[in-house]
Amino acid sequence: MKIxxxxxxxxxxxxxxxxxxxxxxxxxxxxxxxxxxSGDSGLMKDLKNLSELSKNVKTSxxxxxxxxxxxxxxxxxxxxxxxxxxxxxxxxxxxxxxHEGAPAEPYHFIVKFRELKPDSELGNLDTYLLLDMGNxxxxxxxxxxxxxxxxxxxxAIAAYDNKNVNVYDDKGATLDKNKIVKNVKYDSxxxxxxxxxxxxxxxxxGWQDLKxxxxxxxxxxxxxxxxxxxxxxxxDKPWAKGGTMSRQLNTNPYENPDKIEDWGGKxxxxxxxxxxxxxxxxxxxxxxxxxxxxxxxxxxQGVIDKLDYIKDLGMSSIWLSPTMENQxxxxxxxxxxxxxYWPVDMFKxxxxxxxxxxxxxxxxxAHEKGIEVLLDIPLNHLAWEHPLKKDxxxxxxxxxxxxxxxxxxxxxxxxxxxxxxxxxxxPEVYDYLLNAAKFWMDKGVDxxxxxxxxxxHFPFWSKFDQEVHQYATEKxxxxxxxxxxxxxxxxxxxxxxxxxxxxxxxxxxxxxxxxHEVIAHxxxxxxxxxxxxxGNKKYQSPDLMGGFIDNHDTERFLSACxxxxxxxxxxxxxxxxxxxxxxxxxxxxxxxxxxxxxxxxNVGWPATSRKDMxxxxxxxxxxxxxxxxxMRNNSEALKHGDFKEMWVDDQVYAYGRNHPxxxxxxxLNNGYDGQQRDIPLTPENRLIKDGTKLVDSLxxxxxxxxxxxxxxxxxxxxxxxxxxxx
Numbered sequence: 001m002k003i004x005x006x007x008x009x010x011x012x013x014x015x016x017x018x019x020x021x022x023x024x025x026x027x028x029x030x031x032x033x034x035x036x037x038s039g040d041s042g043l044m045k046d047l048k049n050l051s052e053l054s055k056n057v058k059t060s061x062x063x064x065x066x067x068x069x070x071x072x073x074x075x076x077x078x079x080x081x082x083x084x085x086x087x088x089x090x091x092x093x094x095x096x097x098x099h100e101g102a103p104a105e106p107y108h109f110i111v112k113f114r115e116l117k118p119d120s121e122l123g124n125l126d127t128y129l130l131l132d133m134g135n136x137x138x139x140x141x142x143x144x145x146x147x148x149x150x151x152x153x154x155x156a157i158a159a160y161d162n163k164n165v166n167v168y169d170d171k172g173a174t175l176d177k178n179k180i181v182k183n184v185k186y187d188s189x190x191x192x193x194x195x196x197x198x199x200x201x202x203x204x205x206g207w208q209d210l211k212x213x214x215x216x217x218x219x220x221x222x223x224x225x226x227x228x229x230x231x232x233x234x235x236d237k238p239w240a241k242g243g244t245m246s247r248q249l250n251t252n253p254y255e256n257p258d259k260i261e262d263w264g265g266k267x268x269x270x271x272x273x274x275x276x277x278x279x280x281x282x283x284x285x286x287x288x289x290x291x292x293x294x295x296x297x298x299x300x301q302g303v304i305d306k307l308d309y310i311k312d313l314g315m316s317s318i319w320l321s322p323t324m325e326n327q328x329x330x331x332x333x334x335x336x337x338x339x340x341y342w343p344v345d346m347f348k349x350x351x352x353x354x355x356x357x358x359x360x361x362x363x364x365x366a367h368e369k370g371i372e373v374l375l376d377i378p379l380n381h382l383a384w385e386h387p388l389k390k391d392x393x394x395x396x397x398x399x400x401x402x403x404x405x406x407x408x409x410x411x412x413x414x415x416x417x418x419x420x421x422x423x424x425x426x427p428e429v430y431d432y433l434l435n436a437a438k439f440w441m442d443k444g445v446d447x448x449x450x451x452x453x454x455x456x457h458f459p460f461w462s463k464f465d466q467e468v469h470q471y472a473t474e475k476x477x478x479x480x481x482x483x484x485x486x487x488x489x490x491x492x493x494x495x496x497x498x499x500x501x502x503x504x505x506x507x508x509x510x511x512x513x514x515x516h517e518v519i520a521h522x523x524x525x526x527x528x529x530x531x532x533x534x535g536n537k538k539y540q541s542p543d544l545m546g547g548f549i550d551n552h553d554t555e556r557f558l559s560a561c562x563x564x565x566x567x568x569x570x571x572x573x574x575x576x577x578x579x580x581x582x583x584x585x586x587x588x589x590x591x592x593x594x595x596x597x598x599x600x601x602n603v604g605w606p607a608t609s610r611k612d613m614x615x616x617x618x619x620x621x622x623x624x625x626x627x628x629x630x631m632r633n634n635s636e637a638l639k640h641g642d643f644k645e646m647w648v649d650d651q652v653y654a655y656g657r658n659h660p661x662x663x664x665x666x667x668l669n670n671g672y673d674g675q676q677r678d679i680p681l682t683p684e685n686r687l688i689k690d691g692t693k694l695v696d697s698l699x700x701x702x703x704x705x706x707x708x709x710x711x712x713x714x715x716x717x718x719x720x721x722x723x724x725x726x
Contacts, residue, residue: 069212069252072097072660073231074261074640076540077114079500080229081239083221087124089115091219091228095642097660098251103209106182106196107251110660111217112642114537116191121161123222125186127193130216131155132248133207138170141218146226147243149216154205159184159193160222167201175201189683212252216245233260234540235466235502258480260504264543265639267629268374268484268583269315272552273323273353274338275612276586277302283352286328286336289612292600294336296612300354300362307369313589314629317372319449321552323359326350327383339552339610340376341451342383342419346436356443363444372446374482379433379464380452381419389420395429397421402455412457424460434464438471447482453498453506454487461485465502484546488553492534505544508580511535512548518670519571520561525653525670529645532578532655536643543640547580550588556609559594566717569624570668573698573719576628577657577666579643587611589625591618631697631721637662644684647677652714654679656688663687665694665722669714678709687724694722 073096080092092114099108111127121127128142136152143158143166156168162184167175184195199207207213218227227238232247250256278284279301288294303320310318325345326337340350349359366373382388388395402414415421422429437448448468453461465483472481484505487495490513495506511531518528536542549557549571561567568591575582586592594609616622632638641659648654651671657664663685669675681688688694692705698721703710712720 069210070097070099070661071249071251071253071256072110072636072640073249073256074264074541074543074642075231076234077542078538078540079234079237080219081227081237083224083228085124085221087117087120087221088228089113090117090120090125091221093217093219093229093231096215096217096231096249098215099660100210100251103199106198107202108194108196109215110192110194112190112192113219114191116186116188116193118188120188121159121186121193126220126222127159128218128220129157129159130218131157131197131202132214133202133205134213135206136170136214141227141245142166142168144225145220147238147245150244150246151214151216151248153214153216155201157181157195157197159186159195162186165195169205187683212250212255214248214250216248218245233502234500258478260480260482260544261541262480263482263504263581264541264579266316266372266581267314267632268317268319268546268581269310269313270319270551270583270585271303271310271321272298272586272610273300273303273321273340274298275610277306277613279303279305280354283354285352286333290597290600291334292596292610293334295338295352297352298612299352300349300358304358304362304365307366307371311369311371312626313584314626314633315584316370316633317374317446318366319374319583320376322376322378322451323349323353324378326352327385330384337383341378343378344383344386346382346432347439360443367444373444374447374449374484375440375445376449376451377437377440378451379422379424379437380455381416381421384418384420386420395423395426395432397423408454408458411455414455416452416455421455424457430460430463434467437464437468441468441472441476441481446478446480447484447504450483450485450503452488453485453503454489454494458497458501461498461503462501469502482544484544492531492538496538496540499540499545505541505546505581507546507548507551507583508535511578511580512550512554515549515571515574516555516557516560519567519574520557522670522672524650525668526648526650528574529648529653529655532643533645536579542643543579543581545580546583547575547578548583548585549575550609551583551585552610554609556585556592556594557588558591559609563593564717565591565621568621570670570717570719572625572628573666573721574668576632577638577664577721578655579641579657582629582632585609587613587617589622590614590616591621627698635662635664635723637664637723642684644682646682647679651675652677654712656682656684658684658686662723665710665720667712667714667720667722669716669718672716674716675714677712677714679712681705681708681710693725695725697721697723 075093077092077094080088082088090113094114095112097110130153132153136154139148139152141147142156154170158166165177165181165184167177167180180198180201182196186193218230220228230245236246238245274296276298278297280299284297286295287297289296322340324343325348326340327342327344329336349356363373397413399413402410404410472478483503485498485503487498487506489495490510492510498506514528514531517523539545557571558568592614637657637659641657644656646654646656652669652675654667690705694703
């Protein structure tokens with residue numbers, strides 16, 4: 001293996017010395033390390049432990065070459081500067097990409113928009129690309145546009161429409177646009193702009209083949225001299241930051257630092273600690289494993305013991321239920337706080353789980369195995385026995401329990417089941433909660449699951465989220481510290497309100513509710529497609545939303561569908577192939593249900609979905625689960641590809657996952673009978689075309705695209721997940 005000057009592995013392609021590489025598509029080259037199963041990929045960053053790779057370089061008769069670089073980066077959407085002229089979606093940047101190509105080929109760039117209306121570029125959209133090869137001097141924006149860049153640029157390309165382009169350098173000169181820029185095309189069918197840049201102009205300014213360069217992208221409306229959108233995250237847009245654009249991307253994927261957007265390629269395994277694994281019986285205080293309402297002994301040592309199991313599932317992160325010192329019982333010993341959502345000390349580990357040393361050991365060992373840790377942190381309330389309830393009564397709301405959960409005032413100021421409800425709008429309460437968050441961040445966690453977000457004073461979140469991100473970036477060196485919230489609500493608009501406040505993602509409850517209605521209870525696939533489409537249009541970052549089919553607050557899916565494992569597999573097929581982060585409740589992989597033990601029918605919350613982990617319960621389901629997780633981990637299309645609906649009727653739902661490096665097509669049948677459909681390709685399909693042979697990743701079945709369509713034979717309650725045959 002050849003190692004380049006950056007210390008990076010030089011590429012993943014093994015080439016016979018007598019053969020050459022043929023590229024038929026400008027993006028059809030992968031920078032991913034062959035055989036990698038890591039879920040930590042954003043911007044194709046699938047490489048880990050690079051120093052170890054360089055130490056193990058071996059020579060052989062094969063030749064390994066460094067490949068041209070490709071990136072495809074998805075930005076936040078619905079966050080452009082609104083002009084209200086009907087073309088805001090046409091100026092809203094949702095992705096940018098670049099591909100180096102062979103030395104004699106031009107550098108290819110792509111900018112994707114949320115909704116590029118036909119002829120938007122004729123009066124309502126100009127797009128600018130700023131490039132720096134390492135010697136940039138200019139920070140002012142071209143064409144007299146107000147604002148500046150935080151880092152300098154050398155070359156600016158202004159694409160006004162398909163025929164009119166300008167090119168500027170950082171010295172103020174207007175360059176020969178006909179020589180430098182070719183093949184400019186705004187394409188409303190694909191909702192994107194593509195163009196080529198001559199590499200000679202790049203090399204003249206210091207760029208070297210196979211090296212990266214920094215790029216920034218922004219849009220404007222014709223003759224409106226201010227950016228309408230940039231690739232900055234929503235809180236960092238120039239109109240919120242004194243006119244400054246701050247985010248740059250490097251065209252070499254390995255040169256980009258970790259980013260929040262990387263989480264779109266990961267997955268989450270929810271460890272409900274008390275019911276997962278009892279690794280240390282010495283802390284089994286008040287344990288009764290026969291009673292679902294009492295402690296069962298699961299602890300941090302149990303999590304440590306099962307890290308290899310979680311890794312083998314293909315999971316790249318765990319969501320850990322709260323670890324804070326907790327109130328043991330409420331009212332009587334039949335109502336135990338085994339869930340740890342009743343904190344009495346936000347700065348200690350509960351005795352049932354271990355101690356702070358054990359917590360830090362768990363974090364360290366998870367990181368050693370490439371597993372990140374999201375800690376569940378309750379910020380809405382404290383326990384009845386928390387000292388602050390007595391010492392600081394003014395810190396709490398006192399309007400009684402929430403009666404109307406859809407009334408924002410009640411939801412934010414009322415108590416949940418009588419728990420003392422914190423007044424987060426008070427500065428001293430805010431500081432207390434922020435300090436608690438920073439305390440656990442300093443212990444090494446990689447993100448928080450934020451409990452009951454719609455029950456907390458709404459303005460709290462914007463400030464808290466931004467300060468947590470700032471602390472993670474500046475103090476801990478973790479710009480990818482991930483915040484995912486729980487808004488228990490079936491309305492997409494309501495859930496999206498919180499993502500707009502700099503919460504990276506939320507659990508996609510609207511899709512969870514509809515998945516139960518449609519797949520578990522035989523509803524129309526049109527309804528499932530509709531809620532996915534609504535989320536994809538409205539969520540600020542659809543790819544950072546947590547998709548799930550059940551959790552500790554809902555009925556387990558297998559029970560919801562009456563034990564029908566074909567339905568259960570179909571729900572998992574859907575979960576692992578849509579553009580959401582698959583979030584798995586412990587035991588889902590072995591088909592755990594909510595069937596209670598005799599005498600426990602009315603114990604537990606809810607529907608006894610919090611039973612002890614049933615290790616090895618269903619090997620067949622485990623095999624299906626790991627096939628799906630490994631498939632996703634090794635697919636750029638499933639981790640970071642755009643989502644495109646291709647077909648929907650009452651029984652069948654088909655969609656494409658399209659990435660410049662790879663495309664996949666998913667077809668789901670919710671009917672009780674086999675189905676056949678001819679699924680037409682879409683303009684977004686550039687790699688899959690007539691004559692392409694597709695292979696179903698679940699069965700190995702093959703089909704060839706003919707006349708722009710894929711003829712699919714679907715089993716009852718079954719799926720096909722197609723990728724081009726290699």
